[in-house]
Amino acid sequence: MTEPTDDEVMDRREEAADDGRDAYALADSLRGQLREAVARDDVAAIDALMEPLHAADIADLLEQVSAGEREAWLALWSKGIDGEVLSELDWGLREEVIDLLPEDVLAGAVRELDSDDVVDLLEDLEEEQQEAILGKLDALDRVAVEQALAYPEDSAGRLMQREVVHAPEHWTVGEMIDYLRANKRDLPEQFYHIILTDPRMKPTGYVTLGRMLSAARKTPLLDLVEDSFRIIPAAQDEDEVAYAFNQYHLISAPVVDDDGRLVGVITIDDAMIVLDEAAEADLLRLAGVGEESSLSDRIVETTKQRFPWLFVNLVTSILASLVIAQFEEAITQIVALAVLMPIVASMGGNAGTQSLTVAVRAIATKDLTRSNLMRVVGREVGVGLINGVVFAVVMGVVGLVWFGSPALGGVIAAAMVINLLVAGLAGIVIPVVLDRLKIDPALASGAFVTTVTDVVGFFAFLGLAVIFLL
Numbered sequence: 001m002t003e004p005t006d007d008e009v010m011d012r013r014e015e016a017a018d019d020g021r022d023a024y025a026l027a028d029s030l031r032g033q034l035r036e037a038v039a040r041d042d043v044a045a046i047d048a049l050m051e052p053l054h055a056a057d058i059a060d061l062l063e064q065v066s067a068g069e070r071e072a073w074l075a076l077w078s079k080g081i082d083g084e085v086l087s088e089l090d091w092g093l094r095e096e097v098i099d100l101l102p103e104d105v106l107a108g109a110v111r112e113l114d115s116d117d118v119v120d121l122l123e124d125l126e127e128e129q130q131e132a133i134l135g136k137l138d139a140l141d142r143v144a145v146e147q148a149l150a151y152p153e154d155s156a157g158r159l160m161q162r163e164v165v166h167a168p169e170h171w172t173v174g175e176m177i178d179y180l181r182a183n184k185r186d187l188p189e190q191f192y193h194i195i196l197t198d199p200r201m202k203p204t205g206y207v208t209l210g211r212m213l214s215a216a217r218k219t220p221l222l223d224l225v226e227d228s229f230r231i232i233p234a235a236q237d238e239d240e241v242a243y244a245f246n247q248y249h250l251i252s253a254p255v256v257d258d259d260g261r262l263v264g265v266i267t268i269d270d271a272m273i274v275l276d277e278a279a280e281a282d283l284l285r286l287a288g289v290g291e292e293s294s295l296s297d298r299i300v301e302t303t304k305q306r307f308p309w310l311f312v313n314l315v316t317s318i319l320a321s322l323v324i325a326q327f328e329e330a331i332t333q334i335v336a337l338a339v340l341m342p343i344v345a346s347m348g349g350n351a352g353t354q355s356l357t358v359a360v361r362a363i364a365t366k367d368l369t370r371s372n373l374m375r376v377v378g379r380e381v382g383v384g385l386i387n388g389v390v391f392a393v394v395m396g397v398v399g400l401v402w403f404g405s406p407a408l409g410g411v412i413a414a415a416m417v418i419n420l421l422v423a424g425l426a427g428i429v430i431p432v433v434l435d436r437l438k439i440d441p442a443l444a445s446g447a448f449v450t451t452v453t454d455v456v457g458f459f460a461f462l463g464l465a466v467i468f469l470l
Contacts (some may be wrong), residue, residue, distance in 0.1 A: 026057055031065065038072050046077045055084035062097065063090055074100045081105060083112035083121075091124045092301075098129060107136035114188060115141065116161035116270060119148045123158060148264075156241050157234035159274065160255040160264030163188040167221060169196040169204050174217030192251045192267065196221055201261045203254040205229050231256055234263055238274050243366065245271035278364065312447045320345070320454035327462035330470055336403045337465055340395075340412050344461045347391060348419035348453035355380045355427020356449050360442045363435050377428050384424025388417035407468055415461035419453060426452045 151157025205225035362368035392413035399409030431441030
């Protein structure tokens with residue numbers, strides 16, 4: 001295999017788009033080329049393949065290959081790994097990759113990162129690995145990282161970076177520009193605001209770089225402060241922080257300690273990662289596959305994550321079966337009941353999941369509150385009733401045509417209305433009740449809603465059949 005030219009490498013994304021895939025997806029050929037280069041121990045070819053890729057793309061490749069391929073690749077190319085690649089890796093894979101890296105490579109990679117990225121890298125690792133990485137940091141950087149790790153997990157203190165650009169509130173634009181030029185080596189790699197502080201180091205406002213650079217040198221910085229200014233307590237939950245960034249369209253925000261003094265800053269990229277992780281975790285919880293599942297997980301890990309919810313599903317299925325068992329005689333006499341009753345339960349389950357998904361997301365975004373709860377409940381009940389009536393007519397006709405029994409058609413129609421009505425109600429009420437009880441609604445709602453719709457669906461259909469058909 002010859003090394004790819006720059007043009008060939010840059011055309012990989014266009015190749016992906018031409019194949020009908022995501023324009024930002026890596027070309028399928030890249031993994032094959034990498035495998036061939038690793039098989040030949042061709043470090044130069046690996047360098048040529050990786051050099052034009054973003055750190056996030058390299059992390060994706062590390063997650064997509066098998067454990068054996070990953071180990072062989074890193075044995076040849078470990079010196080190419082930098083801190084950005086490590087920070088982009090799925091947390092479950094970081095520990096494995098870090099174990100495969102030589103100490104000098106790991107030290108260089110970690111030193112490149114801002115303090116918030118180092119904290120993110122460390123907090124999910126074993127204590128032994130944490131100490132190994134902390135030992136590679138300069139004394140000042142190590143202190144900053146250890147102070148951040150002292151804050152509660154999932155708090156703003158863990159999320160913030162300690163490198164902050166701030167200025168006394170009485171400075172002018174000219175004084176600030178001169179300070180930045182004189183201290184450019186000490187500045188963060190990226191920053192968006194100049195945070196103004198009073199003599200007690202308490203933040204009083206911030207100024208965007210754009211407004212500052214477009215103003216005259218003699219302009220007081222206080223004249224340029226932004227209305228969006230918000231202060232984040234270091235102990236605040238990171239989900240609340242991410243909500244504030246999304247709600248108020250923040251780019252960065254100062255973090256303060258218990259005395260209100262500036263200790264760090266949170267930027268938009270970190271807040272959006274929290275939002276993305278929260279949405280992903282909700283999706284995985286609703287599916288019952290574990291909130292930390294990833295494609296790089298091994299068979300045993302994946303089995304452990306999924307088994308509990310499959311067991312819960314088994315228990316709920318047994319409850320539904322117990323309901324069916326109470327009508328064994330009716331099912332024996334009218335075989336059509338066994339044919340039609342899965343339809344009622346399935347429709348109820350789907351309707352309940354629809355309402356449940358809307359409710360869980362609304363709770364997460366704080367759109368579902370006490371003030372609008374009854375209106376939302378009324379809407380979902382109304383939707384369930386209307387859909388129930390529509391599908392009742394459909395199933396009534398199906399029952400009549402299929403089995404030639406108007407009474408059977410009427411029974412399944414009535415059961416459909418009841419179950420879809422209950423499904424809409426359960427899909428909203430159950431997650432709200434769980435949230436009030438401080439139980440994650442995304443984690444537990446699905447099992448409860450499924451149980452309700454199955455039990456109600458079977459009981460309504462078979463109960464009505466006993467009353468009107470026997």
